[in-house]
Amino acid sequence: MKIIYPILTAAALSVATMAAADPARQAIVDFYANAAGVTDFSAEGGKSLFETTQVGGQPDTNVCTACHGTNHTDTGRTRAGKTIEPMAVSANPARFTDLEKVEKWFRRNCDTVLGRQCTAHEKGNVIAYFSSL
Amino acid sequence: MADETLALTSAPAQSSDRRKPVRVPVWDRFVRLFHWSLAATIVVATATGFFAAAPRIDIHIWVGAAALGLVVARVIWGFLGPTHARFSDFATDRRTIFAHLSQIAAGKAERHRGHNPLGGAMVLALLGLIVAVAVTGVVVLGGVFKSGPLAFATSFTTGWNVRVIHELFSVALVVLIALHVAGVVFESWRTHENLARAMVDGRKEARPKDHASGMKGARPVTAIAIAGSLLAALGSLAWVSSARLPLGVPTAALDPTYAEECGDCHNAYHPTLLPRASWSALTAGLDDHFGENASLGPETTQRIASYLMANAAEAFDTKPANFFRQIDPLKSFTITATPFWTQTHRNIPTAVFDRTAVGVRGNCEACHTDAAQGRFYPGAIDIPSEATP
Numbered sequence: 001m002k003i004i005y006p007i008l009t010a011a012a013l014s015v016a017t018m019a020a021a022d023p024a025r026q027a028i029v030d031f032y033a034n035a036a037g038v039t040d041f042s043a044e045g046g047k048s049l050f051e052t053t054q055v056g057g058q059p060d061t062n063v064c065t066a067c068h069g070t071n072h073t074d075t076g077r078t079r080a081g082k083t084i085e086p087m088a089v090s091a092n093p094a095r096f097t098d099l100e101k102v103e104k105w106f107r108r109n110c111d112t113v114l115g116r117q118c119t120a121h122e123k124g125n126v127i128a129y130f131s132s133l
Numbered sequence: 134m135a136d137e138t139l140a141l142t143s144a145p146a147q148s149s150d151r152r153k154p155v156r157v158p159v160w161d162r163f164v165r166l167f168h169w170s171l172a173a174t175i176v177v178a179t180a181t182g183f184f185a186a187a188p189r190i191d192i193h194i195w196v197g198a199a200a201l202g203l204v205v206a207r208v209i210w211g212f213l214g215p216t217h218a219r220f221s222d223f224a225t226d227r228r229t230i231f232a233h234l235s236q237i238a239a240g241k242a243e244r245h246r247g248h249n250p251l252g253g254a255m256v257l258a259l260l261g262l263i264v265a266v267a268v269t270g271v272v273v274l275g276g277v278f279k280s281g282p283l284a285f286a287t288s289f290t291t292g293w294n295v296r297v298i299h300e301l302f303s304v305a306l307v308v309l310i311a312l313h314v315a316g317v318v319f320e321s322w323r324t325h326e327n328l329a330r331a332m333v334d335g336r337k338e339a340r341p342k343d344h345a346s347g348m349k350g351a352r353p354v355t356a357i358a359i360a361g362s363l364l365a366a367l368g369s370l371a372w373v374s375s376a377r378l379p380l381g382v383p384t385a386a387l388d389p390t391y392a393e394e395c396g397d398c399h400n401a402y403h404p405t406l407l408p409r410a411s412w413s414a415l416t417a418g419l420d421d422h423f424g425e426n427a428s429l430g431p432e433t434t435q436r437i438a439s440y441l442m443a444n445a446a447e448a449f450d451t452k453p454a455n456f457f458r459q460i461d462p463l464k465s466f467t468i469t470a471t472p473f474w475t476q477t478h479r480n481i482p483t484a485v486f487d488r489t490a491v492g493v494r495g496n497c498e499a500c501h502t503d504a505a506q507g508r509f510y511p512g513a514i515d516i517p518s519e520a521t522p
Contacts, residue, residue, distance in 0.1 A: 058424045079425070080399035081492025081499075104429070111426040 024097040025089070029127055031099065035120035046129025049122055056115030064113055072133050088133035096127045156336035159246055161351065164218050167207050168332055174200040175263070175310070182303060186480070187511035194274060194281070201267040204260050205367070206360045213356035216349045217246065223253025230254055237323070244324050245344045246337055252320065255313050262306050269299035275379070277452055278510055282371040284379035289455045381450025383507045388440045394429055395437065400498045402468065403507035404444035405454040411466035412441040423467075453509045469494040481516075490517035 033039060050064045061067065061079065068084055069076035073091040076084035086092045096102055102123070110118040118126075160168075174196040181193040211220040223245075233250040236242035242249070248256060275283030276292015321328045331337045378384065386392075387401055395401040404412070416438040420428040429437070446458035456473040468474055478494070486494050497504040503513040 060424060077492070078398040079423075079493070081496045082397070082399050108426040108428060111420070112424075 022093065022097060025095075025127070025131070028096055028099050028102055029124060032120045032124035032127070036124060038121060038124070041121075041124040041128035043125070043129040043132040045122070046125035046127070049118070050126055050129060054114050057111070057113040058115075061112055064109065066113075067109075072130060087130050089131045090133055095130060102127075154338040154340050156334075157246075157339045158335050159217050159337040160332055160335040161215050161218055162335070163206075163210055163214065163353075165332055165335055167203055167210070171200060171203045171207075171263075174203065175306070179303065179307060188514040188516075190278070190510075191512040194270070197267050197270050200263055202364055202367075204263050204267075205364060207260065209356050209360045209363070213352045213359070215351040216346050217248070218351070219349055220257075221349075222346055223248035223250070224257060225250045225253060242323075243344045244340060244342065245346075246339070247346060249320065249344075252316060255309070255316060259306075259309055259313065262302060262309060266299060266302045266306055269295050269302060273299050279379035279382050279451055279508065280375070280510060280512075282374040285374060285377035286380060288380060289450045289452065293455075381454075383444065383449050383451070385444075387505065388437075390433065391437050391440050394433060398425070398427065399493075399495055400504070402495075402497070403453075403504065404441050405446050405449045405451060405507045406457050406468050407441075407446060407466055408458050408460065409442050409445040409447055411460065412445055413438060415466040416441065449507070451507060451509070453507065485516060488517060488519050 029041070033041070050068075051070070053063045055062065065076075067076050067078050068087050072088040073086050075086055078084060085094075087095060089095050106118050106123050106126075110116065110122075177196045178193055178200060181189050181196070185193065210218050216222055230250045233242055245252075247253075271281055271283050272287055272295040273292045274281040275285075275287035276289050277296060278284075278292075317328050326338055328337075383403070383405060387403070391404075392401045407415070415422075416434055419434065420426050428434075446454040448454075457468065457471065460471045460473070465471075469478075485491065486496075491499040497509075500514055500516045501509050502515055503510055
């Protein structure tokens with residue numbers, strides 16, 4: 001039984017690194033790093049932005065998890081009842097691989113939830129958080 | 134059938150008991166089967182037409198079609214059946230009918246072993262009215278619901294107007310059926326004979342003073358051949374024309390850009406569900422779309438807007454397109470807040486919309502399996518039941 005854990009961890013790690021290593025996603029991370037003038041992003045910062053209740057946006061949707069759910073390897077649900085695929089890269093490798101899509105949704109959802117645009121730093125943090133899961 | 138036919142053509146059977154006349158065959162097997170099958174289809178068609186919820190429409194249509202088929206077969210039997218099945222035995226002129234009426238009033242009307250003149254007129258009226266109800270029904274089905282053999286050629290307006298006639302005829306049919314039953318009860322009382330039972334076992338008493346009928350032999354083989362080929366021809370014609378493209382229904386799949394950009398938060402609404410003015414107000418305000426920012430780049434917005442303009446409610450002839458076209462675009466572009474939508478869905482409890490598989494009123498596809506095609510045919514409604522884990 002005990003031997004299974006290292007194997008699972010190794011498997012999980014390799015999936016995670018494989019996922020993180022997607023060149024399209026890496027390019028997006030680099031793009032935000034460049035724009036923010038930083039070299040590293042904080043998964044903790046991303047988690048806090050995503051899971052903290054905000055003020056300034058719409059009261060009905062004042063936290064990102066209102067639609068995306070709190071278990072990021074599982075699906076979420078929009079206000080209109082449509083399923084949203086998981087945000088964790090390990091569960092949904094297509095996440096954060098299309099800059100246009102990523103930008104579109106940050107533009108919309110940051111405005112809806114925070115009532116303002118997210119900074120490049122915040123966006124990079126969010127991607128770092130979901131890549132770490 | 135052959136022996137019955139023989140019995141009918143022979144003279145009234147000899148009675149061994151003077152006081153109790155022998156019951157002889159009057160209604161042949163087809164007439165009886167026809168009568169009770171028709172009664173069953175008309176009861177179901179009337180019940181579903183007046184009382185059933187829209188999703189039951191297919192039952193209504195199929196029993197209606199069955200009634201029409203039965204009437205066609207009966208008409209042929211009216212020319213080729215045995216004595217009392219024939220129109221010539223009971224279809225009379227107005228004068229005979231009135232004469233019969235005044236004889237009844239005077240208490241000295243003849244007894245007919247088949248239909249009496251009044252009953253015969255009722256049979257013809259019922260058959261004719263059932264054909265009229267069925268034919269107008271097919272027009273409504275084609276124009277309003279864009280389905281069935283006339284869908285390829287019938288506009289919504291035609292179907293909607295004929296709907297009124299279909300309903301009037303149906304009410305008239307119910308009234309006639311009531312009169313028919315009353316007539317049967319009355320005649321049973323007048324002639325001391327249970328006529329409903331006669332329609333079950335086919336026999337009636339042979340009485341000495343019965344109205345004389347010219348005996349006729351049935352030609353069942355010819356009748357079956359004619360009815361079979363006529364019904365087969367009608368059926369295939371209906372089948373073939375039902376397969377034709379209905380008039381004014383959208384056929385193209387949703388534009389891929391539209392389906393993708395407007396299908397992330399909810400299933401993309403069919404463009405025929407709002408008029409042009411509503412769509413243009415909606416696309417102009419995407420940055421505050423029902424409390425959410427749903428903005429798109431100017432090019433994509435433009436592209437979606439022109440797709441919606443070209444395919445809006447004004448461009449098609451389906452029932453939803455015809456109704457949503459009339460909404461006041463200044464009021465809102467919320468489909469589920471329009472008078473037509475709230476009226477149509479007024480009987481659905483809120484709890485049904487709260488079911489996990491539905492979620493919100495605007496989740497048309499959860500219940501309307503053909504929502505993506507913009508059809509909203511009532512028979513395609515399938516309300517998801519509450520998930521049982």
